[in-house]
Amino acid sequence: MSGFVSFFRRLEGPQTVGRGPAFWSLFAVVMMIAVAYPLFSDGYTVGNTVYFFVWVFIALSLCLIWGYGGSLSFGQTAFFGIAGYGYGVLTLNFGSAYGFTLVALVAAVAIAALFAALLGYFMFFGRIAGVFLGIVTLAVTLMLERFMAQTAGPEWHIGSARLNGFNGMSAMPPLTIPWPGEPIVLFADVGLYYFVLGLLVFVYLALRILMNSSFGNVIVAIRENPERAEMLGYDVRKYQLITFVIGAVLAGISGVLYTAWGQYITPSSMGMTAAALPLIWVAVGGRSDLTSTVVGTLVVLAAFQALTIYGSQYALVFMGVLLVLTVLIAPNGLVLGTMNWLGRLAARITQRAG
Amino acid sequence: MDIATHVFSALYQFGDAFAFLVLSACGLAVIFGMMGVINLAHGEFIMCGAYVTAATVHAGLPLPLGILAGTIISALVGVLVELAVIRHLYDRPLDTIVATWGLSLIATQGTLIMVGSTMAGVGTPFGSFQVGDYSYSIYRIVLFCAALGVLAGLYALFNWTRFGVLARATIQVPHMASALGVDTRLIYSLTFACGAGLAGLAGGLYAPTMTLVPTMGATFIMEAFVTVVIGGADVFLGTAPAGGLLAIVKSGMTSWQGQLFGQIGLLVAVIIVVRVLPKGISGFVLRERT
Numbered sequence: 001m002s003g004f005v006s007f008f009r010r011l012e013g014p015q016t017v018g019r020g021p022a023f024w025s026l027f028a029v030v031m032m033i034a035v036a037y038p039l040f041s042d043g044y045t046v047g048n049t050v051y052f053f054v055w056v057f058i059a060l061s062l063c064l065i066w067g068y069g070g071s072l073s074f075g076q077t078a079f080f081g082i083a084g085y086g087y088g089v090l091t092l093n094f095g096s097a098y099g100f101t102l103v104a105l106v107a108a109v110a111i112a113a114l115f116a117a118l119l120g121y122f123m124f125f126g127r128i129a130g131v132f133l134g135i136v137t138l139a140v141t142l143m144l145e146r147f148m149a150q151t152a153g154p155e156w157h158i159g160s161a162r163l164n165g166f167n168g169m170s171a172m173p174p175l176t177i178p179w180p181g182e183p184i185v186l187f188a189d190v191g192l193y194y195f196v197l198g199l200l201v202f203v204y205l206a207l208r209i210l211m212n213s214s215f216g217n218v219i220v221a222i223r224e225n226p227e228r229a230e231m232l233g234y235d236v237r238k239y240q241l242i243t244f245v246i247g248a249v250l251a252g253i254s255g256v257l258y259t260a261w262g263q264y265i266t267p268s269s270m271g272m273t274a275a276a277l278p279l280i281w282v283a284v285g286g287r288s289d290l291t292s293t294v295v296g297t298l299v300v301l302a303a304f305q306a307l308t309i310y311g312s313q314y315a316l317v318f319m320g321v322l323l324v325l326t327v328l329i330a331p332n333g334l335v336l337g338t339m340n341w342l343g344r345l346a347a348r349i350t351q352r353a354g
Numbered sequence: 355m356d357i358a359t360h361v362f363s364a365l366y367q368f369g370d371a372f373a374f375l376v377l378s379a380c381g382l383a384v385i386f387g388m389m390g391v392i393n394l395a396h397g398e399f400i401m402c403g404a405y406v407t408a409a410t411v412h413a414g415l416p417l418p419l420g421i422l423a424g425t426i427i428s429a430l431v432g433v434l435v436e437l438a439v440i441r442h443l444y445d446r447p448l449d450t451i452v453a454t455w456g457l458s459l460i461a462t463q464g465t466l467i468m469v470g471s472t473m474a475g476v477g478t479p480f481g482s483f484q485v486g487d488y489s490y491s492i493y494r495i496v497l498f499c500a501a502l503g504v505l506a507g508l509y510a511l512f513n514w515t516r517f518g519v520l521a522r523a524t525i526q527v528p529h530m531a532s533a534l535g536v537d538t539r540l541i542y543s544l545t546f547a548c549g550a551g552l553a554g555l556a557g558g559l560y561a562p563t564m565t566l567v568p569t570m571g572a573t574f575i576m577e578a579f580v581t582v583v584i585g586g587a588d589v590f591l592g593t594a595p596a597g598g599l600l601a602i603v604k605s606g607m608t609s610w611q612g613q614l615f616g617q618i619g620l621l622v623a624v625i626i627v628v629r630v631l632p633k634g635i636s637g638f639v640l641r642e643r644t
Contacts, residue, residue, distance in 0.1 A: 072448045119625075126629035131392040134451050135579045136624065142576050143621045150614055272572055276459055283452055316463040323456035327449050328442055 011205060013212030015068070015220055017289045017339050022346070034197055043189040047261075050189075052301045053196045054257040059281045059297040060207060060290065061250035067287030068211060069243045070223030071129065074275050075119065075137030076251040078144050081270035083112040083252030084259040085148070088169040092161035099178035101260070109252035116248030117241070124237045124244065129226070141275055148267035168266030175260045186260070196257060203250065207290055210246075219243055273316065277304075280323045286336025296335040362485050367609060370494050371616075372601035373501040377559060378574040379581035379593055380504055381552030387587040388525050388545045390447055391440060394454040396578055397571020398461035399550045403428045403557025405469065408566055411476045420476075421558030428554020429547040436546040441539070458571070465568040473566040493562065500559055504552065505594055511548075512589075521545055576617070580624045586634020595635050599623070 012019040018027075038046045058076050065073045086108030094100050123136060152165025163169060175186040175195065186192040210216055221229045222236050230236050259265045268274060285296015300322075307315035330337050382396045393399075403424035410420040435457060443450045480492035512518035523531040524541045532538045556574065564570065581600055585592030603623045608616030631638045 066448075070448075072451060122625045122629050128628050131386075131390075131447055131451060132583055132628065134448070135392065135583050136628065139576050139579055139583075139621055139624065142572070143617060146617060147614060272569075273459070276455055279452060279455065313463045313467050317460050317467070320456040320459035320463065323459070324439060324453050327453040327456070328439065331446065331449060 010212060011208045013216075015211040015216050016208050016291065017336065017343070018291050031201070035194075038190045038193055046193050047189045048305075050193050050196050050261060052298055053193075053200055054254055054261055055278070055281070055301060056200060056254075056294055056297050057203065057257070058251045058254035058278050059285070059293050060203065061247040061254070062278050062282045063285075063287055063290060063293040064207065064211075064250065065243055065247040066282065067289070067293070068216065068219050068223065069240060069247075071240060071244075072131075072134040073137045073244070073247070074134055074141055074279075075116070076247065076278055077270050077275040078137070078141040079112040079116055079248040079251035080255035080258070080274075081141075081144060081148070081265070081267070082115055083108040083255035084265040084269065085163075085169065085255075086111045086252075087256040087259045088172045088265055089158045089161045091172045092169070093159035096173035096176045097183075099176060099183070101173060101176045105175065105253075105256045105260075108256050109249055112252030112255065113245050113249050116245050120241045120244040120248075124240045127237070138275065141270055142272070145267045145270040148270065166267060168264055168269075170264035172259060172263055174263060192261065199253070199257075203253075204290060204294065211290065215239075215242075276323075277319070280319050282333075283323055284326050284334055286333025286339070288332065289336050289339075292333055292336035292339060296333060299335070359485055359487070363488060364605070364609070366490055366494070367605040368601050369498040371605040371608075372597050373494070373497040374560075374574075375577050375581045375600050375604070376501040376593065376597040377497070377504065377556040378553075378578040379585070379597065380508065380589060381549040381554075381556065382578045383582050383585060383589045383593040384508070384552060385546055385549035386582055387589055387592070388521060388549075389444070389542060390587075391444070391450045391546075392447070392454070393546075393549065394451055394575075395435070395458040395461060396454075396553055397573075397575035398458045399428050399432065399553035399571075400557035400560075400574050401461070401465065401568065401571040402431055403554025404561040404564075404566055404570065405465070405473060405557075406554070407558035407561040408473055408476050411561075412474065417476065417479060417562065421555065421561075424558035424561070425551045425555040428557070429551030432547040432550025432553075433543055435550070436543050440546060441542070444542070462568050462571070469568070471567065475564070475566050476562045478562045497559055497563075501597075504555070505590070508589055517541075517544065577620065580620050583624055584627045584634055586631075586636035586638075588636035588639075591639045592634055592636030599635075 008024070037049070041049075058080055061079075062073070062076050065071055065076075087104050090104035090107055091101055094104070119137075119140060123133060128136060148163065148168075149166045151163035152167075154162065156163045156165070161169065173185075175192065177184040177186065177195075184191060186195050211219075218229065218234050218239055221232075222234070222239055226236050255265075255269075258269070281297040281300045282293055284300050285294075286292030300319075304315055304319060307318055326334060378400065381399065382393060385391055385393050385396075403421075405424075406427045407417075407420040407424035410423045411417055415423070439453050439457065440450060443453060478491060478493050480496065482489045482491050484490075512522060520531070520536050521541050521544075523534075524536060524538045528538055531541075560574075564573070577600075581593060581596045584600065585594075585596030600620055600623060603619045604616045607619035627634075
């Protein structure tokens with residue numbers, strides 16, 4: 001019992017919004033609804049919900065690097081693409097037998113992390129900060145898109161996997177879990193839904209623990225004042241690099257899940273528009289809090305998809321307007337603002353009652 | 355093929371790359387160097403200049419006047435953007451990036467909706483000339499001269515005019531300049547308009563050489579950013595030498611392995627240079643001087 005309580009204590013702290021029995025009961029209710037959801041819905045809608053969940057990982061990665069770490073990175077889409085292509089190349093070459101797709105998932109994410117470590121070394125140990133970091137990461141992302149877009153010829157292949165230029169790769173196998181008798185193939189409906197939901201809850205809770213640990217506090221201290229953090233004896237560059245790599249892992253998970261979900265990946269998933277979207281979700285949600293990011297991402301994605309019915313160009317214009325207005329009017333994010341307001345309201349009510 | 359033709363070919367490609375880098379970067383560099391603001395909608399200002407130029411040329415104006423119109427319209431749009439958005443974000447540099455990105459999204463998609471997915475282009479003027487076995491476009495030489503002209507014009511503007519003196523004072527110590535009676539808000543507005551106008555000029559100058567699509571800004575934006583990052587905050591000590599250095603890398607890599615490797619070369623160059631000189635070339639030069 002005491003172990004259980006101390007586990008909960010580690011989930012709460014100054015770096016995350018939401019604490020106490022009220023928050024966690026609400027969390028339990030949401031979880032129950034999420035688990036029961038496929039029972040009341042059809043396969044297509046569930047598959048579409050998985051699509052939303054897939055993007056939450058990349059939003060969390062941006063929340064970690066930008067919201068908590070204070071360095072604005074446009075490179076998340078690059079890691080997304082690298083991991084997505086990595087998964088495609090690995091599974092097209094080695095197939096999906098014996099649970100190899102899970103190995104490919106881990107390996108593809110590791111490739112993205114390695115790339116991030118290399119890029120991050122040059123950036124953070126070169127003391128690139130602020131706006132320059134954004135520009136360098138954006139340049140890397142656009143470069144990758146251009147590179148992948150010109151790989152149309154038959155000479156561009158890795159093993160038996162053709163890269164296919166602008167049309168991208170397709171027909172890679174979905175994720176498969178080895179099982180005695182028949183392996184479980186996670187097609188983009190109920191099976192993948194539970195897999196991704198489980199992964200999402202795990203990542204969310206793990207990030208809460210990480211951010212409320214001493215590591216998370218140092219990250220926030222660096223965001224608030226890098227010089228002071230350095231004077232206190234922390235190697236700012238090392239902490240930033242580690243955050244950057246963790247962020248790349250999360251973005252990579254997004255990339256692999258996206259590729260496995262739709263069984264295709266194209267260079268435009270690393271383009272300007274693709275890089276802008278996670279930024280909008282995180283900014284509108286509330287970049288400095290994990291819960292706001294998750295809620296904001298799901299809400300904005302749902303709104304975006306509803307608007308796309310009227311034409312995706314209009315939806316993108318609306319997203320741009322939403323982003324500009326959020327930055328001007330509610331720089332901390334709409335969801336976070338609402339949650340803080342609710343928190344204050346609850347505190348006032350309990351105060352009055354007590 | 356003798357040595358002279360080879361040398362001329364290399365020089366021509368260098369000049370072409372230099373003009374592209376400097377013209378696409380100087381608007382961005384003015385805004386960043388003077389105000390510390392990174393304008394991610396820079397590419398869309400270039401697109402605006404190119405579209406206005408093409409539209410006025412279609413309406414019957416000669417090309418130079420069309421380019422002038424593109425420059426002026428972009429500068430006016432810049433004033434509006436500064437008043438509506440940028441002005442409120444001077445103390446939050448990261449948020450200006452995000453906001454200008456939102457603007458870029460609106461501009462790209464808005465143009466797509468209103469003008470359509472492509473616009474009729476303008477023919478490249480002047481024709482070409484022959485050196486050795488190859489023919490070269492005269493307009494590219496004009497672009498190179500235009501890049502030099504823009505640099506000279508900016509030097510004159512910031513060193514010899516009253517606006518230039520006030521702008522430099524505002525950058526060095528904003529509060530002091532404001533205490534001495536300089537309207538710093540107006541200076542910021544004018545500087546932003548100047549940067550936007552330069553972007554429009556780049557768009558107008560390159561309008562005859564490329565296809566006009568709403569996403570054409572993205573063609574310029576990477577080169578522009580790379581040049582500004584390597585150059586650092588100063589236009590003359592930074593952008594110009596950075597343009598020269600990157601033009602060597604780009605034209606060399608391009609003639610060796612093709613267009614894409616030219617761009618990869620740029621990216622590798624930028625990562626190495628920022629690792630060695632975090633404040634860019636101008637930061638290095640200025641530190642040496644003090």
